[in-house]
Structure formats: structure tokens, C-alpha cells
Amino acid sequence: MKYKDKNVTIGEVVVEVPEVTEVFKEFRIDFCCGGHRNLASVIEEQKIDGAALFERLDKLYENRKASYENKESQFDQMSPQVLVTYIEDTHHEYLRRVLPETAGLLTTILRVHGKNHQELFDMYRIYGQLKADLEQHLLKEETMLFPDFNEIDNNEQEIIDLTKMIMSEHEAAGELLEKLRTISGNYHLPEDACKTFAKTYQLLEDIEDDLHQHIHLENNILLKNYRKRETLFKSNEILN
Ligand SMILES: [Fe+2]
Ligand SMILES: [Fe+2]
Numbered sequence: 001m002k003y004k005d006k007n008v009t010i011g012e013v014v015v016e017v018p019e020v021t022e023v024f025k026e027f028r029i030d031f032c033c034g035g036h037r038n039l040a041s042v043i044e045e046q047k048i049d050g051a052a053l054f055e056r057l058d059k060l061y062e063n064r065k066a067s068y069e070n071k072e073s074q075f076d077q078m079s080p081q082v083l084v085t086y087i088e089d090t091h092h093e094y095l096r097r098v099l100p101e102t103a104g105l106l107t108t109i110l111r112v113h114g115k116n117h118q119e120l121f122d123m124y125r126i127y128g129q130l131k132a133d134l135e136q137h138l139l140k141e142e143t144m145l146f147p148d149f150n151e152i153d154n155n156e157q158e159i160i161d162l163t164k165m166i167m168s169e170h171e172a173a174g175e176l177l178e179k180l181r182t183i184s185g186n187y188h189l190p191e192d193a194c195k196t197f198a199k200t201y202q203l204l205e206d207i208e209d210d211l212h213q214h215i216h217l218e219n220n221i222l223l224k225n226y227r228k229r230e231t232l233f234k235s236n237e238i239l240n
Contacts (some may be wrong), residue, residue: 010024010034011031087222105203112207113193119183122183125185126180130176130177137166140166140169167219
């Protein structure tokens with residue numbers, strides 16, 4: 001849908017199409033502190049040429065969509081070995097860097113704001129679980145699942161069992177992310193939030209985004225053939 005037909009805030013547009021900030025700067029639209037404002041009302045208040053602005057926004061949106069679709073088809077065409085290397089170099093590397101950093105920040109804001117924002121205690125506990133789960137999960141993939149893609153004579157049943165375990169861990173991680181989002185009220189910053197608070201929420205949202213893409217690549221592209229094989233394997237088992 002075109003932006004002009006949507007009832008969106010400035011912040012929502014930036015999340016969808018991050019490169020839009022350049023256009024907002026040009027039209028003198030405040031996307032930082034004013035990110036919560038409705039785009040249509042800002043256009044009216046600041047007497048902005050709406051048609052010109054929407055044309056630019058829609059173009060950026062279309063470009064982003066096209067490049068996303070292009071990238072998706074590239075992933076689909078990658079060999080499992082190449083895709084595994086890509087996942088390790090981008091998503092695993094990212095998590096190893098950002099998980100401890102976020103844990104440190106969360107401890108800091110818990111110490112400073114925990115008394116007034118007790119939901120942070122729950123967030124701390126759930127994030128701790130997510131971090132520990134993911135750290136062992138990455139190792140499980142790197143030492144058990146991924147090497148299987150290089151072996152020709154691997155045990156089919158073993159891979160199927162491992163795939164199931166990996167996918168159920170993905171689901172568990174997704175549920176923890178969902179809990180964090182709910183407890184934080186969609187990462188809505190309280191009035192008294194300091195810069196560290198904002199940075200922590202930003203990192204948590206980035207982790208969520210990255211993890212969604214990471215899990216999508218593993219579940220829907222890397223493991224999809226195994227899932228097909230599982231169905232085949234099962235039907236053969238029944239026939240035998
Ligand atoms: Fe992974
Ligand atoms: Fe995974």
C-alpha cells in the first residue's frame with residue numbers, strides 16, 4: 001500500500017524504510033524526537049508538499065521491497081555450505097558481539113531504574129534465559145548441525161532429530177522475544193528513560209530483527225530440504 005493511503009507515524013516509516021531519514025531531513029521533518037507523530041498531520045502542520053514527499057517515500061519503499069526479494073532469491077540459490085558460512089559470518093558473529101553487550105547494559109539500567117520500573121527485573125531474567133539458550137544453540141549448530149551439510153554419508157535419522165531440536169529451540173527463542181516485547185510495552189521508553197535505557201531497548205529490538213531473519217534463513221531455506229526428506233522418510237517407514 002502506498003504511504004499516502006496509510007495512517008502511519010514518522011517512526012513507523014523509518015523502521016520500514018530506514019533510508020527515508022535523508023528525505024525527512026530534506027523536508028525538515030523531525031524523525032528523532034518527533035518520531036511518534038502522525039505523518040499526515042506533520043505534513044499539514046508544516047505545510048509540506050505532500051504529493052512530492054509521498055512520491056519519494058513510495059519510491060524508496062518499492063526499491064527496498066525489490067532488493068529484499070532479490071536477496072531472498074539469492075539465499076534460495078545458495079548451496080547449503082555457502083549459506084551456512086553466510087549465517088555464521090553474519091548472524092552468529094553478530095549475536096556473539098551483541099548478546100554480552102546488551103546483558104551489560106541491561107544490568108546497568110536495572111541498577112539505576114529497577115526500583116521505579118520493576119518490569120526490568122522480568123526483562124533481565126528472560127533476557128538472561130534467551131542469551132544462555134542462544135549461546136548453546138549457536139554452538140550446537142556449529143558443531144553438530146552445520147558440519148552435517150558437508151558429509152555425504154550422514155545418518156538420516158540423526159539429522160532429522162537434530163533438525164527437530166534446532167527448530168524447537170528457534171520456536172522457544174521466538175517466544176522469549178515475544179515476552180520481552182510484551183513486558184517492555186513494545187519497547188516503549190518511559191519518560192524518565194536515560195540514554196543507556198534507550199540504547200538497551202534499541203539493541204533488544206535489533207536482536208529481535210536479526211534473529212527473525214536468522215531463523216527464517218535456517219528454518220525456511222537451509223532446513224527446508226531436510227523437512228521434505230523427513231516427510232519422505234516417514235512415509236517410507238510406514239510403507240516398510
Ligand atoms: Fe544459527
Ligand atoms: Fe538457529
